[in-house]
Amino acid sequence: MTGPALRFEGRVWVVGNDINTDLILPIQAFYLPAEEQAKHVFSANRPDWAAQVCPGDILVGGRNFGMGSSRPAARSLKNLGLACLVAQSINGLFFRNCVNFAFPAIACPGLAEAFTEGERARVDIDAAEVFNLSRGTRLSATPVPPALRALISAGGVFPMLEREGSIAAQR
């Protein structure tokens, strides 16, 4: 495998079950540039949260994280500076967007009650392990196939297509 290791340590934010794409990327932000869209994450259910996120923070989700639309909501989480997502289960379309936009994400079925907001986590996607560093506990996660980890490490689909000359370089 090439690229950086997918191992992250940081402070966690905890959200509930069934967090949907319209909460992450609301319709009000549809026309905004990608960087601006990130400021609207959770504006409907958790106003001002986006401004409190620090680079390297980790998002902990419940079941069925990211249900909903194809909109580039995973890109907003990445642009917000979050290091990665770990959730009990992740909507398949949302997970595809995570991988293809190179926002590291992993499902961890035993995650319920494993974190309280503000605790510190280590998420090791390469080893499929999640640690609560504040409590000294460890959970097994659902392994992400090596080819998908390599795609995340390499920056996702668009840099790959740029290198191949299939799409124009980003201006």
Added chain:
Amino acid sequence: MSEARKPPATARPHSGGMTIAEKILARRSGKSRVAPGDLVTVDVDTVILFDNNFMPNRWREILALNDPDRIIVVFDHRVPAPNAQVASAQRTGRAFVERFGIRRFHDVGAHQGISHQLVADHGYALPGSVLLCSDSHTCSAGVFNCLARGVGQPDIVLAAVKHETWFQVGETVRYTLTGQLPRAVTTKDAFLQIAGTHGDHATQNIEFGGPGIAALSISARKTLTTMAAELSAEFATFEPDPVMIDWVRARNPAPFEAVYPDADARYAAVRDVELSTLEPLVALPDSVIGNSRPVAEAAGIRIDQAFIGSCANGTLEDLTLAAQVVAGRQVAPGVRFIVTPGSQQIYRDALRSGVIAQLAEAGAVITPPTCGACGGGHLGALGPDETCITATTRNFKGRMGDPSARIFMASPVTVAASALTGLITDPREFLQ
């Protein structure tokens, strides 16, 4: 907790038969078999791009395409363009079509429509094939025994360029339908029953079959596959039957090979749905996951808007059912009743059959075919604290406009009945 909440399967040796999804994934990845947990690279037969893909905050200019004939371009989310930004994105899309000689292009005009409806109208989804579009309700085409799913922007650009993509094989949940739907009950209610009882199906495929499908039209079946997106399903497919095969053959001369599940296919769960026992349901605002109630429990809630449309409920059958409810009656004062046909073909058919006249005379506003208010884009967005009952795809908080608006989800029959009373209403008294 239902079986749907079980953790996803990891790779396991698997000697039994395969489900429909597994068989198509195996066929299109050149393997003799696949099993849950496998990561496969799949040849993609059909790639659909739509207007949102060309928005400047998403689009990446494509310089080379392997096979333009696999690509379809549809303008559907915001048509006709509501503002200069969308008009500009559509110009980008037209230039793309021109540059690569895309032959199947649905611009504003005679062949306009919601992409998933056009797939049905034109037989674009061949049984046993793989189809991608970057709209989450692409699983709609599973009604044609096609492995279809919504993907993201990077995905769709990759598939357009190389006509390939990756899939991680999921477990399959099988729904066996039996019996016939009672009067004033539709497959939307069947969906709400499944969503309310079994919750999300994240990482799982859904397969529909059983003796109950024979009496369901393609339009009625399509509501179930379209709404599978709301269950977070990977793929949703119907078993092939003569009704479906005839539908595709009548619209597309290309050869295909439909795929049946193996008799010894392995399912994560097999669940029966007896259609005759269903009743009109409504999903309460913000989600359909575990949120369905008998209409009686929400009856009497005042509404500002009633909406019928989208890739889930914009068919001629849906509009005809709504017209049967409202014919000779009037929409309640203060209620906006908005009806959006799924395609221009449906609009024309509904004009000829008199359905449009019945709806309009009752007080409905008929919009051009578009995703429109379903995605909060235009033609019926909701203001602060408003209440809407909708026969569309999705009722997330903020979905159709202001986040304080409440969106109830129901069948077109229930929505039409509610438009007449101005209150959420059990439709059975209106549809004899």
